[in-house]
Amino acid sequence: MKKSLLLAFFLCIVLLVFPENSNAKSLVNPNQTYTYEEMTADIKNLGMAYPELITYKSLGKTPFGREMWAVGVGRGDATLFINSSHHAREWLTTNIAMEMIDQYSESYVNNTKIDGYSARSLLNEVTIWFVPMVNPDGVTLQKSGLNAFPSWTHQSLIKMNNGSKNFKRWKANAQGIDLNRQYPAGWELKSGLTNSYMNYPGKRALEAPEAAKLAAFTYWVDPEITVSYHSSGRTLFWNYKVKKGNYDRDYTIAKKVGNMTGYSLVMPTSTPSGSGYKDWFIETFDRPGLTPEISYYVPNTNPPISVFPEEWRRNKAVGLYLAQESDKLWEKKVTHVNKTITTFDTKSTLNRPDPDHASRKTLKPGVYTVDATKDKWLRVSTGTVKTWVYASSFVYGEVSNVNEPLLLLTKKTLFSMPLQNKNTKVLIDQQIVTAKKKWNNWYLINTTYGDRWITDASVLKNYSPTTINETYKLLVPKVAWEAPVYTAKRTSLQKNTVINATQQWNGWIRVQFDGKHYWMRKDHTLESFNVNNSTENVNQEIVLLTNKVLFNLPSYGSNSGKSVKAGTYQVVRKMNNWYGIKTSYGTKWVSHSSAITDNQTNKINTQYELVRPKVAHSIPSGSAAVRSIPVGTIVQATSEWEDWTSVIYDQQTYWLRTDSVLKPFTVEQSTEPIDQELVLITRKTLFTLPSYGSNTNESVEPMIVKATRQRGNWYAFNTVNGERWISSASVITDYHPTAINQQYELSQEKRGFTIPSTTAESLIIAKDSVVTGKQTWKDWILVEYSGKEYWVKTDATLVPYSPQQNMSKMLSTETSPETTSEQPEVKEEKIQ
Template structure:
């Protein structure tokens, strides 16, 4: 069972990418070679409208590896934007602004996303000695930068952003004040980080009515935003979840963590703490629950981190003057999370035999083991190989330098058809590619010539030209392969 499932996983993701190819691939132009201005300006009161605009701009600019969707709507109908960045099966979940006045965590989530996109595009080496591409081809970050857009909007813009009919009740929840700078709750006066079903009935000081902070509601997941995060997390099954809060430069990492997971989670928390200089919060005998990571740790028995960003700011938002300090502490944490999350995912993947004909469509490093930190044995050139084993998103192949493991990201799997038609005329209208996979867009214009057709794969032809081998889209009137009977051709054409 697991044998077939694993193969299915790898190759459906490859096929999925190839089916998106024409949508995503854009011809290289002079403009895209210029360094691009950053989309996000972190030095501003970062609103829901700004978040929405910047997310759309990021998803448009980096359309081949950022996808934008919504996990649902807030109580007042604002989108709970969710951005996926990366191409891997191991998912890391990052959540910002559960609490209204803590919106500097939205800036943090957005900046982490743009930085990852830039480093991926630049092919940069990143923290830990990895290449950004090697990590983001293996890991996907699922990011909800603003879990509580109603509360953030109330904290930043005040009553004017809400219907007049609810002004009296909002003022009442705010102890009679129309200054909302201390607001933590959602738009209905429920504290979203006291809403999750983990130790919910034992929450300390739960309140008894909607309030600007601490009220846990009548039952877990009463708030739409908390229910949406709960559903999103259950369907995502992240390796690691991080819920950003402010303030204090401390890190929560434990909630009734079972002994068998204690050392694992503590090691990850220690690594995060040493990178950020945050203080680890020591486990207490009777912790107050209901928090997102309290629930995540309990539900999945996987690491859940709650960093408190910024030096203590009191009962208000962290000032923007604190941002540069926060960014210096936070910017490399995603690469630590990627490395750790990927390791957790790989640990669950069993190696299984796999005897299939494959094509490697891009140069890859051949590693001694399916591990980015293992020795690089050789550079694997594009070409024909036989895969012997599969483990996670790695494939074992035979090369002239011996047996090595390579990433499955640039691999396509047969059948590969040999065509009756052995040559094809190439002209200025033919666009050639190094690889038919969306991961490796590389349109090339060839000179007029007659090329030799090597083989066909799923609507693509591999051709031998006088400047090397390339993939082109199969022309509509191509001759059928030798293996297809005339009857089948008629049916196909009808």
């Protein structure tokens, strides 16, 4: 359960590129009796947690079906190989290897150091390969005994164990062959020996499949250094017939590892026994090989798990130190350079300059830095990672971007790359091309075959036409060439074609026709053309019966690449059978084909009422139905064509079939004259006809208007723009005020409204103000105040008022005891 949770957790946080601070967590618990099954699960979990750093694969299965797992940690091309558990009872070395994989990966992601060694910098240059358990069958037998094996093997295993069912001393594989005595370096047949729990070398070298697979894998890894972990005794074997020229190198490395681990170096003897993995590697590859024996000496069984922390402390940096030394040895084998290359095709990449080390990644065409070569391979940098590619389809240096017009004076051969061996055998005619890239005397141009390279032979490179913006009309049919040379491919343009010239050079002009560029001689057969001077200014409509291509000029060949849908458009200019219409792209031109122009339609000014719902069309075509207009709608008809009528509805032009559904309508005959005031209590949209769909962009504020005509719930009144109609919604139609002439004094301030509605605009009339009532309607009074009229609510705050009352009030004030001696004279004058 714990393993499953860990796996789920890491699946959620897998990143394609490791962040700087990802706080990776340890996945391996090395402080336990570590089984083959636990190791397998941890390898898979590690691979999922570090997909860009860890690779794992099976080297094949043991005789009893267990996988021999190999794990690669790192992203570099130099290699180091560490293996463990050749011997069954030495399984604690698997714990060491697995902890290295775990801790080095964690340190890489977190960018930390282990005893001063940077895992990230080293593992970017080196890949450390591990086979953590060379002998999984033997380890399983030593730990789990007979229960882990089929019953038919039990008697044989007991016999090889000298009759004992206790397998704690077991050292060999499950066939009783000692794997570390199987390698062809001083191997010899031992007479009198047979399959046993220890020391039996087999009938021949590499007889055991485990040893054979490990040897084959070593050739594949091709490591600079190998480490084969064993136990016990804290010693370090490092020499087997080491050649004199390699002695100092190997001894220096072994001494450093001895100092790091505290293990005693075993010095060479005159008669080394051989047949061990380290012996075979040194003899075969002439490279350093080490065999550390971990733990204090424990005879005939496995070291206790309690010794692991101490052994880890001694060995935790060994892999990183040896990775550093492996990188040094590897770099001596490559030729170092510092060059820039440009590649032109997608390249397969390799982890090492060896076809057997192909990776799943590819290198896109581009510019790269090469820091080393080996044989026919190049090492290129892609970010922090270096990869190897085959030295083909590239040039040294960087290809520069250009935007350079070239005049090809002869036919030119196309190349897929700027390399003489990339000849496509395809020729292109003389023409003008634009170079996109340049390398030495090569140019990359765009052709009908795609981007291709040409040499600069027979190419006019100082070609520099002048930019112009001139428009011409052809007075005669005229030949146009694809290049300003008479030998170029040519075509003919018709008389009256209007063309736009964008360049001129040496008596030639460059024009555009049908999306292509041509050159023609600038002579008397060209007439200057100006849209404003050469076309007629008009103001009319045109109906396009089909979708139409838009042209920049009134001429075929100037197509803009844009189009408009069938419909009605405003024409602003005209030339012969060409019409300049307003579009969202600006003024563009259309031909008269599949179009109805003003001179083809009959202009009318008629209104119709629909006696049934009717389908409206965007153009006079039965296939262009766009909406339905409801029964009773009154529409304004503007033109007729064949059996179609164009009408205005919702400020849009639509076409209706001319039939009995269209009932003639006249305002005078179909509406009733009235003389009635209406109160508009909200802003009202104005209509040209008593019908929805005839709406205008005009509106009026809340106000009182004089209605002159009525049709049902529609009312007409005069505006500055003529007669307009409104619907009865939000309109008081029973407005019949009564005239009065009465003054009032306000006993408290009061709100006055522009119409008899509390939703209208208002102001505050001050207390004690005297107002004159003009009209009353329901519970409203129209009063005059400060020269303007306002409607106020009828209530007790309106106190009737007369001048006599005011005079009496003033006299009462003048005769009070506080009146001055001058007041009687004033009062007298007022009485008179």
